[in-house]
Each structure stands twice: as structure tokens, then as C-alpha cells.
Amino acid sequence: MRGSTFPVTRAANTDGRYSSNGSTDATPHVGPKDIVPEAHHEPNSDRRNLVVENARREFMSAFGDLAKGKRNWQVVAFALVTVLALQGLAMVRIASSAHPIPYIVQVDRFGAVASAGVAEPMRDPDARLVASQLADFVRSVRTVLPSIASTAQADMLRRAYAFTAPQAAAFLNNYFSDPSRDPRLLGQRLTREVQVTGGLRLPDGNAAHQTATGGRSQTWRLQWVETDRPTVPGDSARVAAWEGYVTLQIVPPKTADVIQVNPLGLRITSITWTRVAGRPIPVAPDSLNNPSEFGGGR
Numbered sequence: 427m428r429g430s431t432f433p434v435t436r437a438a439n440t441d442g443r444y445s446s447n448g449s450t451d452a453t454p455h456v457g458p459k460d461i462v463p464e465a466h467h468e469p470n471s472d473r474r475n476l477v478v479e480n481a482r483r484e485f486m487s488a489f490g491d492l493a494k495g496k497r498n499w500q501v502v503a504f505a506l507v508t509v510l511a512l513q514g515l516a517m518v519r520i521a522s523s524a525h526p527i528p529y530i531v532q533v534d535r536f537g538a539v540a541s542a543g544v545a546e547p548m549r550d551p552d553a554r555l556v557a558s559q560l561a562d563f564v565r566s567v568r569t570v571l572p573s574i575a576s577t578a579q580a581d582m583l584r585r586a587y588a589f590t591a592p593q594a595a596a597f598l599n600n601y602f603s604d605p606s607r608d609p610r611l612l613g614q615r616l617t618r619e620v621q622v623t624g625g626l627r628l629p630d631g632n633a634a635h636q637t638a639t640g641g642r643s644q645t646w647r648l649q650w651v652e653t654d655r656p657t658v659p660g661d662s663a664r665v666a667a668w669e670g671y672v673t674l675q676i677v678p679p680k681t682a683d684v685i686q687v688n689p690l691g692l693r694i695t696s697i698t699w700t701r702v703a704g705r706p707i708p709v710a711p712d713s714l715n716n717p718s719e720f721g722g723g724r
Contacts, residue, residue, distance in 0.1 A: 556690065570613055570616060628671075648670045650668050
């Protein structure tokens, strides 16, 4: 009928919804809320990220090179400091190891330089010079001066010790530790005159030892005569012949002080000595001027 209305019935679906035709629909009705919304990019967030990235890029372009340059200069500075430190250590080492080089200059009678040259290091000195130096050593350690000349006696012993190595110095210390051999105590009752009568270098039969030491180790046999003159009345003068063996090395001196006391560079490493006759031989006072006639003096 025109103008009349018909009621619309809604049938409940299984999910509680109704269809418009009143019949139930087995297919569930999916609403807008049941659809997963799509991800949408917000324009403001994208704009902010782009600004941050641009700012970071501008910062790195403006200050990144400065940071890298600073790091490079730090590496260069550290390398320069290291080079300067090594150079300083090298200069200190060179300065500490510096030694003077002697020159020999020959001048004529007018004072003009005739020739000049570097003084070559001394090799093995002449045997006669070594024998003379060893004779002076024997006189220094065996001579006894009066007690009033104690200063001169100490000076002689000091010159003798300048030739000795620690082993030889220990031998002398042990020898003089006996009061009957101490020249300072002997000077209170006698004086002793020493006359060196012979000095001979012995051949070294050990070729290996000679090669290992560069041929600069020498053994010498020394002979001398000692004349004891008593300072106390009642004692008789005595003469005794002695013989000793000395082993030495040639060490060229390097300082002015050593050159003054030991110009040849003799370094005595061992000393042994003994009386040839075994006991001192008493002699008449008028025969003391010729000691070589007594006790096998050679």
C-alpha cells in the first residue's frame, strides 16, 4: 500500500549483530575497528629527522676537519718530541765518551811548525824501559828509610802501588801485615838499600794464552841485592840476594794523572819473591859499598 510503512526486522547474527533484512548471516560482520590501520608517516616527524641529519652533516663538515687536523698535529708533535729526546740522549752519550786526541807538533829553531800529526797509541814499550820501570818498583817496595823519613817512605809505597792490580796489591798488603816486614816499623832499627842487578823477560810457552791476551801479558824475572844497615849500635850489617817473578800487562794510560805515575801503563798482576841464599849473610862494615860481592848478587 502506498504511503504505508513496513517495519524492518533485524535478526541477530552469531556475533550479536543484526542484518538489515532480518535474516541471520553466518559470516561475521567486520567493522572499521576490526581492520588493522595502515602505518602513516607524520609529516612533522620526518621534517625533524631531516633537520637533525642536515645539522649533523653541517657540523661534521665544519668541525670534523678541525678534529682530524688536531689529531694529526698531536701525532706529529709526539714524533718530534721523541726525535728530540733521542737526539739529546745521543749528544749526552757522545759528550760523556769524548776523549782528547794528542797531537805531536815539531817546531824549528824559529818557532815555526815543521810537522804535526796524531800521536799513535803506544804498543808494547821497549824491554829496556819496562826493566827500568820494574827496577823502580822493586826499589819502592823493598827500600826501608829511617823512621824520621816516614813521609818519603809513604810516598815510595804509594808510587809502587800505582803499578799494581788488585791481586798484586793484595799480595803486598798481606806481606806488609807482618810487623817484621813493615817498612814503617823496620825504619826504627835499620835502613835498607836495594840494588837491582838483573831483569829478564821470560818467554811465554803458552801460545793460546799469548793470543788471547793480544801478546801484552809478560812475565819477568828480577834479581836484586838488599843491604841492611842497623841504626841501633851493636847490630851488624847484612847483605842478602833476592829473586822475584812479576807478571804484568801493558795497559796504555788514558788520563794525565795515570801518565804522571805510570807512563808506560804497566799493570802488575802477580808478584812472588824469595831469598836466593835462604838467610842474610853478615858482612864487614867496610864491604857494604860493594854488595854485589856477597850473597850471589847478580
